Amino acid sequence: MAHSSLLSYAIWVPIIGGLLVLAVGDRRAEAARWLALLVSLAAFAVTIPLFTGFDTRTAAMQFSERVAWIPSLNIFYHLGIDGISLWFILLTSFLTVLVVISSWRNVKERVAQFMAAFLIMEGMMIGVFCALDAILFYVFWEAMLIPMFLIIGVWGGPRRVYATIKFFLYTFLGSVLMLVALLYLYYHSNSSFSLLVFQKTPLGMTAQILIFLAFFLAFAVKIPMWPMHTWLPDAHVEAPTAGSVILAAVMLKMGAYGFLRLSLPIVPDASHKLAWLMILLSLIAIIYVALVAIVQEDMKKLIAYSSIAHMGFVTLGFFVFDSVAIDGSIIQMLSHGFISAAMFLCVGVLYDRMHTRNIKAYGGVANVMPIFAALMMLFAMGNVGLPGTSGFVGEFMVVLGTYQVSPWAAILAATGLITGASYTLWLFKRAIFGGVTHPEVAGLKDLDGREMLVLGTLAAFTLLLGLWPAPFLNIVHSSVQHLVTQVSLSKIPA
């Protein structure tokens, strides 16, 4: 194949570029910024042929690369993508460009290290989305946490140490069992670490359930699913804006991606058996966490809880095993990538000016920042799931798909329509509408060109995906059909 090393470029261009930025050093901040922008644009550019050259008719892995890595253990540097992974790779490379632009001025310390951390993390995250070898997957999976630890720990807020420890405890403990499960699979698949081989390996029910639970811990922490979600609000609150953007927009999707790539196809019987639990936890996320979001007083916490509630739709969609629902879940993830990124950027815009995230410190921002208020209203409506924005598409499809299987689950999930509107618009009412009551607010400046560029781009995608999701779904569809077939076939040896 002509494009055979595209995926490697997508992974290594940002990583090597990130190292170059690091080499430029913090003292030449301006040069580091420009180089980082250049690298992120180049990294985005190399992912575009993945889209243009993608064959939507097949569910097979495309752009595959396979090189022996540790031959004695049958470990391969094995990459490949299907319709499920493609959008997340594009989302990652696209958002990294926006993150670099949005951090242009408001990160003042250790600029080169900051930019480098994001670029290196970009490569590793893309690595997770295309790894087809279990060890390679695991290495990227764990390695991408390091830059994120650094971003929160070095550039974070006052309670950053607590937040990073919590983040670490959750994610590390969660992932350890996944490694054990992968090793178990290795022994039961004739010493192969290939995820594609794992998918064909017959497994007994007990083994499947144990493996499912091990995977579940790793993925549920990342998404995060209730009750493993309490690290996220803390991490978001302490993370710098750019860190929150990547955390919400991409890193949360890792867990969901793990369910699709590993849990469902590798242990389909256990997935069916435990679907009730997953549906239950998803509904708790949608209802319980949404109620918690309503009463938040810190803007970032509110949006963090709203993220968890939105991810509840994603996991709900997975475990009804309906192709419309899973399509919807993937669209929901993509949409959440745009909207949560935008919401965190909006909070960042305010934070940069006021240095507080407390909702009470605001009020009447629309009077002094009309352009910002208009854009944030669009994203708020996306968060609410208004038709015409991307936020609607996924929720709509998940509710439709879920109703096929369980009307009650659909009804409970659809309460998100009401709670979502409540917390988002109440936030908007308190922070953006109203008269100016705080003198600090009166002096606020509206968006500058850079902020407008970043938010405007996200607004365009939010609308595009909402008004015409067909091309997005087209890419996903064959792979999801294939996955639904896979998961419907029992793997228990006769």
Next chain:
Amino acid sequence: MWAFDWLNAFPPLAVYLAIPLAPLAGSLMAGFWGWKLRGQAHWAPITGVIIALYLSLAVLWQASHGITFYGNVYTWAILGHLPVSIGFDIDSLTALMLVIVTFVSLCVHLYTIGYMHGDPGYARFFSYIALFTFSMIMLVMSNNFLQIFFGWEAVGLVSYLLIGFWFQRESANVAALKAFIVNRVGDFGFLIGIAAIYHYCGSLDYRTVFAAIPHLVGQTLEIIPGHPWSVLTWIALLLFIGAMGKSAQVPLHVWLPESMEGPTPISALIHAATMVTAGIFMVARMSPIYEQSATALTVVLIIGAVTALFMGLIGLVQNDIKRIIAYSTLSQLGYMTAALGASAFSAAIFHLMTHAFFKALLFLAAGSVIHAMANEQDIRKMGGLRKAMPITYITFLIGSLALSGIPPFAGFFSKDLIIEAVGLSTLPGAGWAELMLVVGAFVTALYTFRMFFLVFHGTPRMDEHTRSHLHESPLVITIPLIALAIPAIYAGWAYIGPIGFGHFLDSSLVIAPQLNTVGEISTHWQGTGEFLLHGLLAWPFWLALSGIAVATWFYWLRPGLPVALTRFLSPFIWVLESKYGFDAFNQTVLVRGVLQLGRLFWHVGDERLIDGIMVNGTAREIGKTASSWRRVQTGYIYHYAFAMIIGLILLMTYFVVWRG
């Protein structure tokens, strides 16, 4: 017709597309370039709406000649194997709604030039109302459930933005938030209904769904195990929850009176003439579904009748001119809903139309009054305005007579038709419904003319400064009033034949033979004159007249009487003034309950149980047993990263050496 002939040169789809896109383009122009256009921002939206009105008239003319259209514009998405498209269903019902929407919208656009003149949000306002026109057009033109839901929520969004238009005001923001959330409760039902339709019919396209409906008759489902329900009743009731939200039926009516916080032009356009009638339109559009479920129709009938009477009663004790008209709108929407329940879909649409004209007229005239009164809305502080504002006075009177159902004004015909149809309905509870609607006719006339006399007659009660500045509004305000007054006079007798009884809407509606109340009336139909005479001998007309008489006596001739009566009727008035306690219940039980629950989950669930016991507890236990952990938890990320990599290498070494 010669005026529309040149449109034949274009493909029909292009003409239909232009109807929503013209106002959208106007909205975007005003939105993006408003800061530059400022006082001239109205040109683009008005041009867009004029184009839409002209094309709508062309479509109505075509529809009256049997030219309809059903087709898709583009494929929105493919759900599984089902393509879901954005598309148009152009028939007589759609055409009629298009003309109503664009005509009232144009009047309101023109009126706004005068009413909002000098407001800092002038361009924003035009951008919003043009966007509203676009959304409403998309809603009525839709040929599938996805698009109607899009339009449904989009008009809700614009309504939210416009209620909170003066966003510096706390009360406006609260009202806007409330409107959106209450509407969302309705939309929640609507969405589940759509999911149920998708499940049982395998499609979201109207024609496919309606074709599948007869096959669902007799099918049941068990939402609560052990209780089989009819699938069609389930679907119809879920969709009706949506209609209750948008068309403000009890108990989801609470948002509409408060929506009066918005500027008056939008009260006329959105919260009287068009958006709130979307629920009526939707149920009429779904007549093939509703006609299969007598249970659902009964619910619709009763809810409508209850809203019609009890919301009208609240109107008696209100003193804010806009709120009186708002409660009147609730009550009239109740009439329409009751008509739907009695399967008198054509009567509901007919009343929707006449109501759009006379209610928009009343609101705009009220706006003219408020304008002259320097933003005073309390009718107790008005009085004697008829001399200063003759055009407003006459047009307001026309609107009041139409609303009260006095012949030959428009409201008489449509309301009388509804009451007769409900009287013929054989559904359980129809007798009670009819009684409520008949009493409602008295109440309507009473609150309308109470307002009318307190505003325009009697002694002036405003302060000297305001009185000296009383003036008739400029032409840009009075011309829309006159434009709306004309149909408020003649639309009743002119159109009851074709729309109420005739076959104009036949192709859009499905009516089961055993429920065909309007059909039964039409067998006796001998022309407008006969209907009028018949109406003059019926209860509603005499009750309306006596309502006016009582109002005249109390509020014009013997203004001291109401005070004396108030003491006598105080418990009754207290119930009405507390609006039957809906707001208090929502505030103290629902809102506070949700907030308490949220805090409970947050502080106890998340902080104490999950974090306190599971997370920090685990960390503490580990810390106790292995002191080395304390040193790991130093916060230095390098350590963690290092530990992980070491761990990985150790594991790999283990496999290489011992297992490899």
